[in-house]
Amino acid sequence: MMDNKINMEDFKKNYKSAKGFHHRAEQFSREGWDSVVIFNVASMALESYLVALCNLYGVMPMGHTYGYLVDSAETVVDVPSSLDDEIRSLDPIFNEYLCSLESYDSSILKLLDSDKLISICNEVSKLFNQEKISSICG
Numbered sequence: 001m002m003d004n005k006i007n008m009e010d011f012k013k014n015y016k017s018a019k020g021f022h023h024r025a026e027q028f029s030r031e032g033w034d035s036v037v038i039f040n041v042a043s044m045a046l047e048s049y050l051v052a053l054c055n056l057y058g059v060m061p062m063g064h065t066y067g068y069l070v071d072s073a074e075t076v077v078d079v080p081s082s083l084d085d086e087i088r089s090l091d092p093i094f095n096e097y098l099c100s101l102e103s104y105d106s107s108i109l110k111l112l113d114s115d116k117l118i119s120i121c122n123e124v125s126k127l128f129n130q131e132k133i134s135s136i137c138g
Helices: 008-030 035-056 066-073 081-088 114-125 130-137
Strands: none
Touching: 008 035, 008 114, 008 130, 035 066, 035 114, 035 130, 066 081, 081 114
16 A cells, blocks of 8 residues: 655645644634534545545555545554544544535534544644654655
8 A cells, every 4th residue: 555655745735735624623613603614624624634644655545435544544653543433433424435415414413523523633633743744845
């Protein structure tokens, strides 16, 4: 699963997107936006963080569910089992396919804690090796 070549452009794009979506989700939460909006923005942050982790180490993410993305990320970083479980618990919301609006179950979102998803994003953001990022991004 390891590629030898790190695609820095993809990493930079996905990492920047992840941090931006994460920041907006936190901002929207502080401002009292609807939890569905916060959840959707935080979901985009989480997906981008996981893809960026793979990009950073030259791993091609396989599949397009949180489970597949975390499987790919786990080949290069240690993901605590509790965080792994929390990430995988999100897949049923998207009916196992992140980008499919046709199979997206928005009725479930009313029951979810958007703050919990922001917390997951906080934990995933800590998985990035800042020294590695500095050494390859200059």
